[in-house]
Amino acid sequence: MVEIRLASFLAERIGGINSVEVLADTVGLALHALTERYPELMRLIWAGGDGVVNPITAVFLNNDLLGPRQLETSVKPGDQIEILAMVSGGV
Amino acid sequence: MHVSFDETRNDPNAVLYSRCTIDLSSRDVRFEDVPCRNLEEVLGGIGRSLQFLAERTVTNAYTPENPLIVNTGIFTGSSVMTGLRTYFSAYSPLKVSNKGLPGAMWAAGSGKFGSKLRWTGVDEIILEGRSSEPVIIVVRHGADGPTVELKSANHLLGLECYKKILLLNQEYTDAHFAAIGPAGENYEDCYFGAVALSTVNLLKTGDDKCRWAGRGGMGSVMGYKGVIAIVAQAPDQLERLKPEIRDINRETGTGPSTRKFRDKNRGGLGGTWCTYELFKSLHFLPQNNFRPKGDGKPDLLARPTVEEQQFVVKAESCFRCGINCHKNVYDKTPTGERGRFRAKFDYEPLNLLSTNLGIHDPDQACDLVSLVDHLGMDSISIGTTIGYVLDYNERHPEKQLMNGATFGAFDKIKELVAGAAKGRYPEIGHGVKRLSEQLGEPAYAMHCKGLELPAYLPDTNPGYPFAIAGGHMSMATPLVLMAERDTSLEYWVKAITQRGLFQVRDDMTGICKFSLMSPDMVVKALKYEIGLEITTPELLATVRRIFMRGLRLERQQGFERSDYTLPSEVFDRPNNKLGVGPFITREFFSKLSEEVWSVFDKEVAAL
Numbered sequence: 001m002v003e004i005r006l007a008s009f010l011a012e013r014i015g016g017i018n019s020v021e022v023l024a025d026t027v028g029l030a031l032h033a034l035t036e037r038y039p040e041l042m043r044l045i046w047a048g049g050d051g052v053v054n055p056i057t058a059v060f061l062n063n064d065l066l067g068p069r070q071l072e073t074s075v076k077p078g079d080q081i082e083i084l085a086m087v088s089g090g091v
Numbered sequence: 092m093h094v095s096f097d098e099t100r101n102d103p104n105a106v107l108y109s110r111c112t113i114d115l116s117s118r119d120v121r122f123e124d125v126p127c128r129n130l131e132e133v134l135g136g137i138g139r140s141l142q143f144l145a146e147r148t149v150t151n152a153y154t155p156e157n158p159l160i161v162n163t164g165i166f167t168g169s170s171v172m173t174g175l176r177t178y179f180s181a182y183s184p185l186k187v188s189n190k191g192l193p194g195a196m197w198a199a200g201s202g203k204f205g206s207k208l209r210w211t212g213v214d215e216i217i218l219e220g221r222s223s224e225p226v227i228i229v230v231r232h233g234a235d236g237p238t239v240e241l242k243s244a245n246h247l248l249g250l251e252c253y254k255k256i257l258l259l260n261q262e263y264t265d266a267h268f269a270a271i272g273p274a275g276e277n278y279e280d281c282y283f284g285a286v287a288l289s290t291v292n293l294l295k296t297g298d299d300k301c302r303w304a305g306r307g308g309m310g311s312v313m314g315y316k317g318v319i320a321i322v323a324q325a326p327d328q329l330e331r332l333k334p335e336i337r338d339i340n341r342e343t344g345t346g347p348s349t350r351k352f353r354d355k356n357r358g359g360l361g362g363t364w365c366t367y368e369l370f371k372s373l374h375f376l377p378q379n380n381f382r383p384k385g386d387g388k389p390d391l392l393a394r395p396t397v398e399e400q401q402f403v404v405k406a407e408s409c410f411r412c413g414i415n416c417h418k419n420v421y422d423k424t425p426t427g428e429r430g431r432f433r434a435k436f437d438y439e440p441l442n443l444l445s446t447n448l449g450i451h452d453p454d455q456a457c458d459l460v461s462l463v464d465h466l467g468m469d470s471i472s473i474g475t476t477i478g479y480v481l482d483y484n485e486r487h488p489e490k491q492l493m494n495g496a497t498f499g500a501f502d503k504i505k506e507l508v509a510g511a512a513k514g515r516y517p518e519i520g521h522g523v524k525r526l527s528e529q530l531g532e533p534a535y536a537m538h539c540k541g542l543e544l545p546a547y548l549p550d551t552n553p554g555y556p557f558a559i560a561g562g563h564m565s566m567a568t569p570l571v572l573m574a575e576r577d578t579s580l581e582y583w584v585k586a587i588t589q590r591g592l593f594q595v596r597d598d599m600t601g602i603c604k605f606s607l608m609s610p611d612m613v614v615k616a617l618k619y620e621i622g623l624e625i626t627t628p629e630l631l632a633t634v635r636r637i638f639m640r641g642l643r644l645e646r647q648q649g650f651e652r653s654d655y656t657l658p659s660e661v662f663d664r665p666n667n668k669l670g671v672g673p674f675i676t677r678e679f680f681s682k683l684s685e686e687v688w689s690v691f692d693k694e695v696a697a698l
Contacts (some may be wrong), residue, residue, distance in 0.1 A: 005346070007348040009574075012590070016609055018347075018609060043575045082347040084351060087363060
């Protein structure tokens with residue numbers, strides 16, 4: 001299983017759940033598994049439902065920031081994905 | 092604060108907070124332990140001050156009857172990371188109903204002053220009346236409880252905020268400070284004076300690294316009262332870190348929610364400044380009075396560009412905070428190292444004092460940001476008001492205002508900034524609502540209810556008018572269009588009534604909004620740090636109630652439906668450069684208002 005940790009902006013949309021475990025071989029498939037389970041996150045994570053990550057979303061794999069074209073990166077059990085929205089915060 | 096829970100671990104009456112009332116007119120000082128009446132008061136901050144203000148009839152912010160409340164939250168001075176907030180609440184000289192009555196307002200800031208105040212044994216100071224002479228209030232921790240002394244502040248007058256603090260630091264050991272600057276001293280001509288709060292970093296380096304309680308002119312109210320500075324002198328009193336709080340702090344300091352604010356070398360995204368890069372694609376970045384041009388110029392102040400030039404950026408922090416959100420800009424020495432400190436670049440001050448004024452040079456941006464800090468003004472209010480002046484001058488080349496400054500005219504803009512603080516330009520100092528109404532051109536004055544808009548376009552945020560204390564600090568809707576691109580009425584009603592209002596939670600708790608602690612984490616911290624056991628739904632209901640109390644207080648001060656609107660150019664002159672929209676038509680906003688009020692009205696009535 002791969003753990004996906006969610007920043008509060010995303011967690012609050014699904015009742016405060018901030019950690020989800022999914023079965024997946026790549027980062028992209030892990031994100032798809034997440035949004036299949038929680039469709040409320042679909043728009044926040046996928047910009048137009050066409051496989052492009054929302055530009056307000058930053059995805060980290062084991063603390064490394066991934067670029068938008070790195071969703072094919074393989075993951076293995078024990079890996080940790082973090083998703084955050086860059087839209088929180090003001091001053 | 093005294094907590095004496097027995098078997099009932101959530102009884103508000105079991106929590107007493109220590110209030111010190113100082114009558115500045117008579118110099119009487121009174122201490123009392125006040126039992127909390129409800130959970131709002133237990134959590135602190137505006138949970139107490141809004142209820143206090145609601146019991147007053149105040150028709151002018153500058154009257155002795157307008158109390159200035161300086162208080163802390165339940166986590167201020169605790170072991171919970173970012174528990175550093177001090178709140179300043181009063182009827183505001185800036186926020187005003189169309190009937191002319193002042194709105195209740197607050198400003199919050201971190202640094203170490205709030206913790207020191209708690210450690211003196213005082214949770215809340217109520218400043219009543221008005222001193223006939225400028226004073227420093229010295230609050231000390233004593234063996235028999237806190238003491239208060241009023242001392243002359245004549246030697247501080249005219250000094251910049253951080254210089255006042257550095258001077259006080261020579262006089263008082265083991266203390267931290269809240270001080271106003273020249274703008275607060277010139278309260279009659281400047282309604283948006285801020286309160287500077289000292290940081291450990293400032294006292295150590297001597298650089299202007301204050302934190303700010305900026306919004307709504309709380310520094311101007313302090314100036315009116317003749318209070319130039321407050322000293323909180325007490326030894327540090329941090330308790331042993333409990334394992335549960337250590338876990339919460341670790342999550343706050345290293346978890347996904349605060350990554351945005353952390354620096355890139357710590358796995359973060361580089362602070363609020365990264366919003367520059369984020370907004371690029373949709374032209375959401377305010378430029379030339381909130382009118383993006385799509386010309387690429389905002390990129391010149393994006394962090395990577397600035398760092399490529401003659402600057403070094405260092406992430407620094409408030410007391411014991413692991414987020415390190417301060418992005419301090421230094422000159423780069425010939426050997427590539429850190430030289431002289433120039434300014435702290437946060438998104439709001441940077442944008443509103445540079446890009447939104449047509450300034451795209453980082454050196455000039457540093458000058459303007461630091462000048463505003465030196466003089467002790469709210470960077471949002473001064474930046475947005477000057478943006479209006481420049482816009483007016485470009486629209487009316489035949490009858491330009493003041494020194495005739497237009498977008499990009501750095502020297503003239505700098506002169507307007509200094510002049511606003513020092514009383515030369517009261518038209519600016521009284522804020523953009525009053526100025527635009529005097530000129531008969533309110534359509535492009537960027538404010539709601541007299542509070543200047545932060546650096547998010549009103550064209551992208553119909554939630555602004557429903558905020559009770561400034562559009563980004565008390566209604567979390569400025570960026571959701573960017574996030575979800577949903578322009579439906581249903582989405583926005585929910586965004587305002589079900590999500591956005593919870594932004595005010597940390598205006599009670601004493602933790603920083605940048606900690607982004609989940610409600611469950613706050614509940615857990617209350618249990619293990621305070622011994623208060625409440626549920627997450629109880630916490631959320633408390634936050635919701637204080638928001639409704641804020642709305643009710645607005646009504647008490649004459650705010651009506653017509654006060655809750657956007658600058659009319661949003662409706663009448665949509666910007667086709669925006670990547671989304673325009674969607675906020677008059678019809679849309681009218682329907683939105685109806686639906687939002689149908690939710691809020693019932694809850695306000697039920698209080």
